[in-house]
Amino acid sequence: MGLFGNRENPEVVALRQQVGSAEATIAELRGWVGQLRGVDASAREAELRALRSAVDATRREHAEVEQRTRDAQAELVAVRSEVVETRELALLQQVGVYDYAHPLEDALAYKNTLAALRKRVKEMARTDAVSCHVDWSVNGSAREGQKLGRDMAKLMLRAYNAEADNAVRAVKPHTREAVKERLSKTRETIGKLGKLMSISVSPAYHRLRLQEIDLTADYLVKADEEKEQARAERERLREEAKVMKEIERERAKLAKERAHFATVVTRLEASGDAEALVRAREQLAAVDDALSGVDHRAANVRAGxxxxxxxxxxxxxxxxxxxxxxxxxxxxxxxxxxxxxxxxxxxxxxxxxxxxxxxxxxxxxxxxxxxxxxxxxxxxxxxxxxxxxxxxxxxxxxxxxxxxxxxxxxxxxxxxxxxxxxxAGAPALVGAGVDAGGDGDLSDDGE
Incomplete structure (x- = not known):
């Protein structure tokens, strides 16, 4: 028995209680950890790894799709740069009033200008229509390499001319710019294909062929205008003939009436019937006025x-x-x-x-x-x-x-x-001045 008895310090007792409680908590936690490390925990870890793998695969596929989309968009842009709009309906919807590229007086002037231009095209085709620079050999021969280059240049020129000739044959006024653009694309394509041998269609020759397309389209429009003018002139002459025939018919009718009233006036003058003579002279004067009006209409082509x-x-x-x-x-x-x-x-x-x-x-x-x-x-x-x-x-x-x-x-x-x-079953108009019309066209007088 100590000096102060065997009573323990309260603080020590409380500390021991806390330690005991902590050890119980640790034991419980160890039990939970053991359960989590059992079979269920392994399955969850495998599931988690599979999900992570699937997410990674989806991300890779998404990246590949995005790359393919970017490649496709780039290819589409490149293809569109090569495409020329040639659909008739689309071009017709865009067309406005035709603007002559080379205004000339008439269709004959266009024909003569086209003939002179085509002569220049043939002359240039024999000389410097296409360029070619080859500085390598074939089978060890520089001459064979140059000959191959010249042959390839001729082949490229024939392809270009075939497209140009087809463009000239097929061009219409509303397709002029589209046809020119397509020929320019053909020239660019030939330049790309002949890049290894430095083959290209010369700018001067290409300008001549484009000018040929312009002149051909202008000629077609001018020829149509002249046809329309000729048709209008024929219509004017037909209408003028109808007017003159009508005037001659009216003049003959009035001349016959005048002769009749002149005879009546002569007889009345002889008979001495003053009252009847006044009336006859008034009728004769009215016929003379009508004849004067008809003659005036015949002479004045602007009256109507x-x-x-x-x-x-x-x-x-x-x-x-x-x-x-x-x-x-x-x-x-x-x-x-x-x-x-x-x-x-x-x-x-x-x-x-x-x-x-x-x-x-x-x-x-x-x-x-x-x-x-x-x-x-x-x-x-x-x-x-x-x-x-x-x-x-x-x-x-x-x-x-x-x-x-x-x-x-x-x-x-x-x-x-x-x-x-x-x-409603309405009856047709009968006797209302509605009859069948004859054949004809809806043309203007052209006067």
Whole structure:
């Protein structure tokens, strides 16, 4: 028994308790560790390794796909740089008003220029159309190497000329630039294939062939223009012949009437019937005035009628045709325009007589120039305008006498032919002045 008895220090007791608790916790943890290191832990580790392997494989495949995509995109860019758009529809949609590359006076001038250019092409083809530089030997012979180079250059030139000749034969006005671009691609391809021997088509020769394409396209357009002008001139002459025939017929009719009234006047002068004589002389004077008017119309080629007509069934409600005719009966011309070439007859909105119908027609066309339907062929005198708009223009342009004006189109044939009327079983128009039109075309007067 000690001096102070056998009672232990409380702090030591508490420390021993803490140590015991810690040892129990360690034992429990050791048990859990043992379980985790058992069979279940091994399976999870294998599963984890498989997942990591799959992720790595997917990453590698993704990288390969991305690389193939980049290669394909680069190849697509290269191919597109070699492709020339030659589809007819796409080129037609892009075409505008044709711009001559080499403006000349007429088709004959183009033919002569083309002949001279083709002579230069043949001369250059025999001399310096293609270049070749070979500084290596064949079978130990430098001469054989040079001969091989010359033969390859001739072969390349023949391939180029075949493409150029085909381009000249196939070119159309709207494909001109596409054909030239394709020939330039052919020249570039030949340069790549002949790079080892420094074979290339000379720039001067290539310019000549491109100029040949330009001139050929220009010639085609000019030839079409001259054909259209010739057709217009034939139409003008036919219309002029109709006018003169109509004038001669009217003149003969009036001359016959004048002879009749002159005879009546002579007899009345002899008989002394003063009252009847006055009436006969008035009738004779009226016939003389009519004859004078016919002679004036025959002499004045600019006098005539300007007409404004529409055809809702064929062209819609907001389109009019503005033309002129020298006919004594202008409606004859309007009826001709509504023949079998259009499904319905034209409606007349305005009919003007003018001593200078040509100038009046040109003034109307000028005021409506930005509304032309056909901006290439100005003989097609159709405009996007309403009859009321044209009437207002006519009022501002002069004080010529308006013989007829109607703002709303009757369009009897079109209205009677509407689907609703057909479904309702509407009867055909009989006795309404609607008859079958004869053969013909929708050409303008050309006067």
């Amino acid at each position: 009628y300007v007409y404004v007509i529409s055809n809702i069934g064929a062209f819609g409600p907001d389109m009019v045709k503005i033309g002129m005719t020298r006919r004594l009966e202008p409606m004859d011309r309007v009826r001709e325009l509504g023949d079998a070439s259009v499904p319905f007859r034209f409606d007349t909105h305005a009919l003007f007589f003018s001593e200078d119908a040509v100038a009046l027609e040109n003034a109307l066309h000028h005021r409506l120039a930005d509304r032309r339907v056909n901006v290439v062929n100005h003989r097609r005198e159709f405009f996007y305008a309403t009859p009321a708009e044209v009437r207002d223009l006519l009022v501002t342009l002069g004080d010529d006498h308006v013989l007829e004006y109607t703002e709303t189109a009757e369009a009897l044939e079109w209205r009677a032919s509407s689907p609703d009327r057909r479904a």
